[in-house]
Amino acid sequence: MKYALFAAGIVFAISLYSVQPALPAIEQHFGSPLGSAWIGMSLPILGMVLGSVLYPLWARDVGRFMGLATIIGGLSGIASAWAPDIALWGMARFAQGLALAAIPGLAMAAMGALFTGRVATMVGIFTGLSAIGAAVGRMSTGVLIEAFGVPVALTAVYFPALLIGPVLLSIKARVQLPRPTYQMRQWPLFMFGATLLFVNLLLSNLLPYRLTELGMSVGAIGGIFFVYLAATVGSGSGGWLSDRIGTLQAARVGIAIAALGLFVMALDSAIMLVAGFAVVLFGVFATHAVGSGVAGSMGSGVAGTYIAAYYIGGGAAGIGYPLLLGHGYWAGLVVAGGALVLALALGQRALLTPRVRTDGTLAGQKS
Secondary structure (H helix, E strand, C coil), X not given: CHHHHHHHHHHHHHHHHCCHHHHHHHHHHHCCCCCHHHHHHHHHHHHHHHHHHHHHHHCCEHHHXXXXXXXXXHHHHHHHHCCCCHHXXXXXXXXXXXXHCHHHHHHHHHHHHHCCCCHHHHHHHHHHHHHHHHHHHHHHHHHHHHHHCHHHHHHHHHCHHHHHHHHHHHCCCCCECCCCCCCXXXXXXXXXXXXXXXXXXXXXXXXXXXXXXXXXCHHHHHHHHHHHHHHHHHHHHHHHHHHHXXXXXXXXXXXXXXXXXXXXXXXXCHHHHHHHHHHHHHHHHHHHHHHHHHHHCCCHHHHHHHHHHHHHHHHHHHHHHHXXXXXXXXXXXXXXXXXXXXXXXXXXXXXXXXXECCCCCXXXXXX
16 A cells, blocks of 8 residues: 555656646647646646545545546546647546545545654655656656647556556555544645645746747757656655654745745746756755645645645646736746745744644654
């Protein structure tokens, strides 16, 4: 069960984020206006929000539930690849996101049961491997679209979900989750999570358009998204730091690193954009690993709500980035900086919850 959870996280990230570097190319494929591909990022995230809240109410056998959801997500993704227009593409992506919502929230809650005393570290590994999936998916999509076109490329990217789903279904050792509790008094934690994906997706949605303006092809842009590997290192570092200096201090370090990355991106050359974005990813994912560890320690209801809030932030970025396209890349950096300031302001109330000791470590963890 442990290893299958990590594989599911990789497939989830590949499926959800792979279209990002190809947003301009997808608009060209469908003959749609600039910025219209936002539906392919925002609608699946809306599905993620709905599923993340509802699934903990229904799912008891985590393996079977996640396995079925992964298969449905793969089939929906392949259907989106062959959609005749951008509206149907967006609707199929919504179904894909709705199915895949079963993976992150339930996996975090399962890790809380499987890795007692090491939740932050293991969630950090999970989010780190998910970041690898996100990087591989983005890189592969750009290269495959340039070589084979949109339908074939997306089919190839979404197919691994059909391989992992049956593995999850066949697992004998299963985690039975208790009935979840939803604690809206943890709203600072949920808003904290929302700011993190907002920063991530706002910048990564805008980046392909800016790099296209600088003359780069869709294949080259996809290849540049290898920088998401920095998120893998950041995720592992966030869990490691949380175990050693406490959740609050680890989150503050992550936010400071992300802010440094924004300053580098402000130099606005192709090299500085990519290098700065890598630094932002490291900091944001380190901070997300901390928040995820706190949420996962509080059960599937809080973990699911945290994930829902996290993706609400991503949905807001998907809706908002077309509005910023006409105002230059600086506008996106300013808005992302404001979101980091909000995360910093929320940190103490978000992370020093009743389940966290006053030194900032998770209850049950070694300090």
